[in-house]
Amino acid sequence: MxxxxxxxxxxxxxxxxxxxxxxxxxxxxxxxxxxxxxxxxxxxxxxxxxxxxxxxxxxxxxxxxxxxxxxxxxxxxxxxxxxxxxxxxxxxxxxxxxxxxxxxxxxxxxxxxxxxxxAPVPSSGTLHQEESYLKYPLDLRSKTRDTDKPLLVLIEQKQCVACDELHDSILSDKAVRKSLKGFDIALVDAWSKKKLTTPDGQQVPATEWVDALNLYYFPAMVFFNGQGDEVFRTEAFLKTFHTHAAIDYVLQEKYRTQPSFQRYVRERAEHLETQGIKVELMK
Structure with a gap:
């Protein structure tokens, strides 16, 4: 370098x-x-x-x-x-x-x-689609999902070591999976030309929507509230503690009262430590 x-x-x-x-x-x-x-x-x-x-x-x-x-x-x-x-x-x-x-x-x-x-690197070469995720053809509008849950869109690609780690080591964590039950989850291939309906009702190829979102790093997690408005996103390498914090930040609507995610993370860590729970930021 x-x-x-x-x-x-x-x-x-x-x-x-x-x-x-x-x-x-x-x-x-x-x-x-x-x-x-x-x-x-x-x-x-x-x-x-x-x-x-x-x-x-x-x-x-x-x-x-x-x-x-x-x-x-x-x-x-x-x-x-x-x-x-x-x-x-x-x-x-x-x-x-x-x-x-x-x-x-x-x-x-x-x-x-x-x-x-x-920068291709060895990976599983597959998308980690789970049975509970929304199915194609994807319609991400809140009125078609028949729930009042917030929406989590996982934007990934097949050749992606970080995507493998996200699913194999982070989203598989018991506490994280419990929080994820509060979301409708959609998995989007960043390079797919299949059309989807975006939260605001546009019908476009998935890759064009990803470009419009200005996403460059995968996996990315983009969160939308029950009205279909984007409220938060992560687009960098995060370990379990910060990934779980991002999920709960949206699930509990903490962004409404604490606009700084960094401060929320610090307050969350301090709260856990007062309960005798050791916080491992990089695990």
């Missing part, structure tokens, strides 16, 4: 959620809890982003913004293992994303198609 870095200037921006709310204390040496040392080649900036963009352009580079939060396990793994697009990407996918941006390929093809072309 190192040969890509000269083509991209990387700027780190901290999301100081904990400190802003005054619920964390500085540790020895006045260091925030969970602080992660950034590589010394990150740009030191006054956060005048227009100036940073111009400076990068003057050196033939592009500017990459890295948003992080102290205490975030995904941020720590990102710094230790790879260097996030929208969520944590495994190393081979992150390198592919850097290549896409550094080579100015966005004018030639979408990242979704570029990723499929250059």
């Amino acid at each position: 190192s040969w890509l870095l000269p083509a991209i200037g990387l700027l780190s921006i901290s999301i100081a959620c904990h400190a802003a709310e005054g619920d964390s204390k500085l540790g020895a040496g006045l260091v925030n809890p969970g602080y992660h040392e950034k590589p010394d080649w990150f740009k030191q900036s006054f956060l005048d982003l227009q100036e940073d963009v111009e400076a990068a352009a003057g050196e033939g580079k592009r500017l990459l913004l890295y948003f992080h939060q102290d205490g975030c396990p995904y941020c720590a793994k990102l710094l230790r293992v790879v260097l996030r697009i929208n969520g944590y990407y495994p190393p081979h996918l992150f390198e592919t994303a850097l290549d896409y941006v550094a080579s100015h390929l966005e004018q030639k093809q979408s990242f979704k198609h570029y990723l499929a072309d250059v």
Whole structure:
């Protein structure tokens, strides 16, 4: 990956959620809890982003913004293992994303198609359709589903290791499956040309709907309320705790009172720990 870095200037921006709310204390040496040392080649900036963009352009580079939060396990793994697009990407996918941006390929093809072309990895090669999922032809309108349940659309592809892991290791978890009973679930092939009816009533090929949703990473989970409005989505690599949190965030309609999913996750973890339940963020 190192040969890509000269083509991209990387700027780190901290999301100081904990400190802003005054619920964390500085540790020895006045260091925030969970602080992660950034590589010394990150740009030191006054956060005048227009100036940073111009400076990068003057050196033939592009500017990459890295948003992080102290205490975030995904941020720590990102710094230790790879260097996030929208969520944590495994190393081979992150390198592919850097290549896409550094080579100015966005004018030639979408990242979704570029990723499929250059980053195939061994996988089961099948979609994980379950008996309880909605059947084709898919009609995702709430009035045709005869329930008042929210809708979870799993958008996946056949050659997808992360999709395999999602079903084999995460959605198969007993507690997660219990929460999933509160949803109507549809599995959509990101590349399928079969037509479906979207929650807002459009009849389009599945792959065109996926493009319209601006999804680039699979598996993605897109949640809709009982009225057919999208209320939340995940489109990055998440382990069991965060996946379950996303499901309950929608199922319990916590997004209505807590618009910040990050804060909801932290509050959920703290609540579990007060009950003596150990929270494993990366399992």
